Amino acid sequence: MRPGGRAAPLGTPAIEGGEPVRPSFREYFPKLTDAEKRLVLEVLESGRLSSTVGLYTRKFEEEFSRFIGVNYSLAVINGTAALHTAVASLGIGAGDEVVTTPFSFVATATSVLHNNAVPIFADIELDTLNIDPETIPDKLTPRTKAILVVHLAGHPAEMDDIMKIAREHDLAVIEDCAQAIGSEYRGRKVGSIGDVGAFSFYQTKNMTTGEGGMVTTNREDVYKRAKEFIDQGQEGRYYHVLLGWNYRMTELQAALGLAQLSRIDELNAQRERIARIYTDELSSLDGDLVQLPRARSHVKHTWHIYQVLLKLDRIRVSRDRIVEALRAENVLVTVAYPRVIYENPLFQQLTGYGRGCPWLCPLRGGAQVVYKPGTSPRAELAARSVVTLPTLAGMTDDDAIDTATAFKKVLLYYRV
Ligand SMILES: Cc1ncc(COP(=O)(O)O)c(C=O)c1O
Known part of the structure; x- marks a missing residue:
């Protein structure tokens, strides 16, 4: 930490001309027994x-x-x-x-x-x-x-x-x-x-x-x-x-x-372990630059993915630029989901089965549906700010640490 509580940058992101955290990109696949x-x-x-x-x-x-x-x-x-x-x-x-x-x-x-x-x-x-x-x-x-x-x-x-x-x-x-x-x-x-x-x-x-x-x-x-x-x-x-x-x-x-x-219990435990690594590695950013996911006390979470929300007002580039920068570090990140369901053309244009079906079905008694922007404001905010870190079968602890390191490096560089 620097004086004033700000974490020191971890170097220049690869997308800005620095060295990537990993020398090459790797995908992860289940290892079958x-x-x-x-x-x-x-x-x-x-x-x-x-x-x-x-x-x-x-x-x-x-x-x-x-x-x-x-x-x-x-x-x-x-x-x-x-x-x-x-x-x-x-x-x-x-x-x-x-x-x-x-x-x-x-x-x-x-x-x-x-x-x-x-x-x-x-x-x-x-x-x-x-x-x-x-x-x-x-x-x-x-x-x-x-x-x-x-x-x-x-x-x-x-x-x-x-x-x-x-x-x-x-x-x-x-x-x-x-x-x-x-x-x-x-x-x-x-x-x-x-x-x-x-x-x-x-x-x-x-x-x-x-x-x-x-x-x-x-x-x-x-x-x-x-x-x-x-x-x-x-x-x-x-x-x-x-x-x-x-x-x-x-x-x-x-x-x-x-x-x-x-x-399945072993497979879920592996996912939980990767999620714990992310939480440990990224805790210094939590509440400041990001919101990390956490499990409520009365649930068992199985960590299919690790959903981080960026605090967009604390970062000087867009979420999509952050994702591009992370990919340039050769780590696997995705965005689940980049838009809410009703923002897709299928729902905006009510194409469905064609000619407005099923929205215009006479059995609806004339009730109209318009999926207006702002229908679900919190979901829209999540779709604009989410970055998804993988917990995939086939990942090692080192893969998770590299992913978290790249995440920290990119966010600290682009902080406001
Ligand atoms: C929440 C949710 N519902 C439904 C599905 C559909 O499952 P499948 O891809 O097996 O058709 C998925 C899979 O991506 C999902 O994540």
Whole structure:
């Protein structure tokens, strides 16, 4: 520290002509164990590749139910399909609205549109970056059927308050757990608290099947409808009771999923360790140049990503320049997400299914939706100021230290 409490700069950023923190750029990939490879090989050798003829998918579902603490799980091809199915499983459709967060991956909201319903955006809490329950009641209309929460970055949303609002207004609760496999709220795993949960096993997720997803629920009726929805709407062979899809997971994905699930606690602990390194290394900037993420005392955070908010008035360049400067240091950083969902052209132009559908659906009774700037001011601020540090499987402690060093170097150089 310098006199006056200001940390000394750590040198000239590479983007300004200095030496980069790392000599070259590296990406991170999951390191698969021999046991994982063996299980996938067993499927290949058996020739039973589809879930309709194999046993791995059923077994993966059973183990996942045990892990989350639910009665039913349904494996699907990816997290987007899981969300699409979750919304459909509640019977949500044309004329309905779902209140959700705009600070998430786009699939959170498109899962509603794909059911011909309309997403309505509440605002977020600036500390957890999750939906702020206090902003939900104002968004409810007679058309609202559900609240769709996202446990962003692995930090559970404030479920007690959300469930209370849902009970008072007779609404269903959908949990988007794509980033929160194993996260807990007051000792309960997310995906077991609302009516239905949706998980993703994409490459970068806390456990992976390459692509993959899971729907979880305690409700038999929801499970039944979801099961039909992911299998061509079939109630029995070639007997189609609803408009469905083929979202069935393959046995190859399920075998890898089973093996990954058996070490999810270890995978989550590695993420937590990387997050702890970031917090230790960057604590001198906290409250001054940045806001670091922290876990509330009643949750288990699984640190899917490490979301830092820049204090833009303390920095003399834009967030995007900071990100460019970090990349020039040869460290991996991203921005999740650079704009709130409704700032995307799909929502500004109401393109959807074309000709304004589903927003102009006559079943909405003429109710207009305009996603105006300022709809969710805290989410807009987060999207303008967030920088995402990775906690990816395959990262070492040194990778995290280098990332934090580059972050400190760049921010101290560009401080006001
Ligand atoms: C919050 C959230 N919801 C949904 C999804 C969609 O999952 P997938 O990429 O497996 O389709 C993701 C994945 O990026 C996500 O982060």
